[in-house]
Amino acid sequence: MKHIELFGFAGSTYVRTARMVCAEKHVEYQLKPLEFRDESHRALHPFLRMPVMRVGELVLYETLAIATYVDEAFEGPRPMPGNPAGRARALQWVSTCSGYLYPDLVQSLLKGDDPSEDELNAARRDLEIVDLQLREGLFLLGSEAYLCDLFLAPMIAFAQAHPAAPRLFRALDGIMAWRDRIASRNSFSETQA
Numbered sequence: 160m161k162h163i164e165l166f167g168f169a170g171s172t173y174v175r176t177a178r179m180v181c182a183e184k185h186v187e188y189q190l191k192p193l194e195f196r197d198e199s200h201r202a203l204h205p206f207l208r209m210p211v212m213r214v215g216e217l218v219l220y221e222t223l224a225i226a227t228y229v230d231e232a233f234e235g236p237r238p239m240p241g242n243p244a245g246r247a248r249a250l251q252w253v254s255t256c257s258g259y260l261y262p263d264l265v266q267s268l269l270k271g272d273d274p275s276e277d278e279l280n281a282a283r284r285d286l287e288i289v290d291l292q293l294r295e296g297l298f299l300l301g302s303e304a305y306l307c308d309l310f311l312a313p314m315i316a317f318a319q320a321h322p323a324a325p326r327l328f329r330a331l332d333g334i335m336a337w338r339d340r341i342a343s344r345n346s347f348s349e350t351q352a
């Protein structure tokens with residue numbers, strides 16, 4: 160039986176995604192502290208980010224790599240669609256979360272309680288795109304939650320806790336309904352920081 164150690168802070172959105180993947184797969188893991196930006200951190204992650212996963216000799220960083228490993232190395236429900244187009248669309252949304260939503264929604268709001276107008280407008284534009292998609296189905300790709308929803312959920316939860324949330328999420332009913340569906344999953348409630 161492989162033993163998973165996940166290094167990182169519970170409040171990190173990417174750490175939460177990695178934990179949600181483990182929870183969805185019913186795979187046990189241990190969340191381990193990280194001496195942030197210490198040499199011990201650099202030894203695990205040369206770019207000094209989180210999460211890092213260790214399983215025996217295997218040390219991995221990058222949440223998508225960690226999620227893929229956990230999915231393929233362990234039994235349990237698959238968080239990816241069963242067909243090539245579905246998998247590609249899931250990866251498209253994972254990449255959208257990392258490439259656009261994380262900088263616009265998490266990094267810019269992390270700087271403090273008072274983001275600039277430009278930052279708020281960029282975050283709102285991204286959210287409107289996500290909202291349109293979520294009005295089409297129960298989850299990003301339709302009737303089932305996949306890996307892309309597990310990347311999106313911690314980022315949305317983070318932004319919803321920001322003082323600017325009422326303005327950012329105003330009238331985005333697709334996101335709000337999806338958020339309630341995701342929040343009812345054990346993987347979400349068990350990983351609340």
Ligand SMILES: N[C@@H](CCC(=O)N[C@@H](CS)C(=O)NCC(=O)O)C(=O)O
Pocket residue numbers: 171172173174207208209210220221222223257
């Ligand atoms: N591409 C990385 C991004 C990881 C990342 O940026 N994690 C954030 C926490 S949510 C972090 O380590 N931030 C620390 C920093 O930026 O110094 C992944 O997918 O794991």
